[in-house]
Amino acid sequence: MIGGGIAGLSVAAELAPHARVTVLETEDQPGYHATGRSAAIFAHNYGDGMIRALSAWSEGQFASEVLSTRGLIRVATAAQRDRLRALYEDMRHDTPLDWLEADAVAAAVPLLRQGHADCAFRNPSAADMDVGQIVADYARGIRAAGGTLGTGFRVASARRADGVWRVTSEKGAEVAAAIVVNAAGAWADQVAAIFDMRPLGLVPKRRSAVTFDAPPGTDLRALPMIVDADEQFYLKPEGGA
Numbered sequence: 627m628i629g630g631g632i633a634g635l636s637v638a639a640e641l642a643p644h645a646r647v648t649v650l651e652t653e654d655q656p657g658y659h660a661t662g663r664s665a666a667i668f669a670h671n672y673g674d675g676m677i678r679a680l681s682a683w684s685e686g687q688f689a690s691e692v693l694s695t696r697g698l699i700r701v702a703t704a705a706q707r708d709r710l711r712a713l714y715e716d717m718r719h720d721t722p723l724d725w726l727e728a729d730a731v732a733a734a735v736p737l738l739r740q741g742h743a744d745c746a747f748r749n750p751s752a753a754d755m756d757v758g759q760i761v762a763d764y765a766r767g768i769r770a771a772g773g774t775l776g777t778g779f780r781v782a783s784a785r786r787a788d789g790v791w792r793v794t795s796e797k798g799a800e801v802a803a804a805i806v807v808n809a810a811g812a813w814a815d816q817v818a819a820i821f822d823m824r825p826l827g828l829v830p831k832r833r834s835a836v837t838f839d840a841p842p843g844t845d846l847r848a849l850p851m852i853v854d855a856d857e858q859f860y861l862k863p864e865g866g867a
């Protein structure tokens with residue numbers, strides 16, 4: 627398994643009881659890239675129908691301690707109202723959602739400039755994920771089933787002989803496997819090239835996050851996540867009171 631993010635770890639943990647599994651991860655710890663830097667929100671109403679179906683199915687895979695309800699509010703300006711309404715109509719069939727008009731939005735999301743939001747919909751069931759715990763649980767499951775988690779192993783080259791892949795790190799370490807799974811996230815095309823596979827057009831990109839203190843007296847635990855109708859920005863409260 628090349629890549630120790632949530633994709634590689636979760637698949638490796640499922641496979642480990644049935645096969646000899648080795649996860650190879652460039653960094654010194656699993657979950658360091660997209661997995662460790664996400665907004666960590668679990669929402670049934672995110673993405674297209676396929677992603678929503680997978681999210682609904684996967685919720686049952688999590689131990690209840692790794693999810694804690696936060697709620698998510700998708701806000702729109704007057705110019706975005708029609709697009710938000712269309713999203714709401716599309717998503718409310720598989721996720722319970724509440725429609726909010728301007729006054730209710732202002733009360734629910736005091737961090738937004740008054741007057742910015744014209745309307746919104748709320749998904750009360752969206753939950754924070756404890757990603758550190760999820761990663762640790764998968765890593766433990768892999769090891770408990772006899773698998774190996776090899777960190778500090780950046781796959782740099784590979785060759786195949788007699789039905790076996792020999793995968794070599796940039797430091798010269800080698801691992802042999804009959805089957806290789808590419809779970810390298812944004813770097814999956816680079817890994818595909820090592821195996822002479824066709825690229826999909828994936829490009830690793832940086833994102834920027836701005837962190838700031840909430841206004842004094844704000845109870846961050848009671849605030850929902852706020853997402854703009856077109857996903858131009860989102861606000862995720864983090865931390866205690």
Ligand SMILES: Cc1cc2nc3c(=O)[nH]c(=O)nc-3n(C[C@H](O)[C@H](O)[C@H](O)COP(=O)(O)OP(=O)(O)OC[C@H]3O[C@@H](n4cnc5c(N)ncnc54)[C@H](O)[C@@H]3O)c2cc1C
Nearest residue numbers: 629631632633652659660661664665666667781810811813
């Ligand atoms: C800013 C942001 C916010 C997000 N918010 C959410 C959210 O709120 N909720 C949600 O569900 N999802 C969210 N996501 C999406 C989610 O984080 C990703 O879909 C998920 O983490 C991808 O996991 P992955 O395992 O595919 O990739 P990654 O976690 O990036 O793992 C890929 C791993 O492959 C390793 N690798 C790459 N090349 C090699 C190599 N040659 N050899 C060995 N290892 C290699 C990398 O080091 C990396 O650790 C967000 C993503 C971002 C960027």
